[in-house]
Amino acid sequence: MRVQCVICDTINELDDDAPLAKKLRNRPIHTYMCNECYDRIAKNTDARIATGNFRFFRTSSPIDEEF
Incomplete structure (x- = not known):
C-alpha cells in the first residue's frame, strides 16, 4: 500500500497486511x-x-493537574 506523509509529502510503501x-x-x-x-x-x-x-487540554480530570 502506498501512503503519503501529511507533513512532508513523502511517499512510502507499507505492507498490505x-x-x-x-x-x-x-478508517479514512x-x-x-x-x-x-x-x-x-x-x-x-x-x-x-x-x-x-505546556498544558494538556484533552480532559478536565484531576489527573491532568497531577501531571
Missing part, C-alpha cells in the same frame, strides 16, 4: 505520518513540556 495499513484502509479519518516527522514532533513536544508552559 501491516496493522497500520489496515487502520488507514478501514486516520492519516499517515512518516517516522522522521513523528520523531521530530515527539522531540519538539518533549522540549515544550520541559519548559513548563
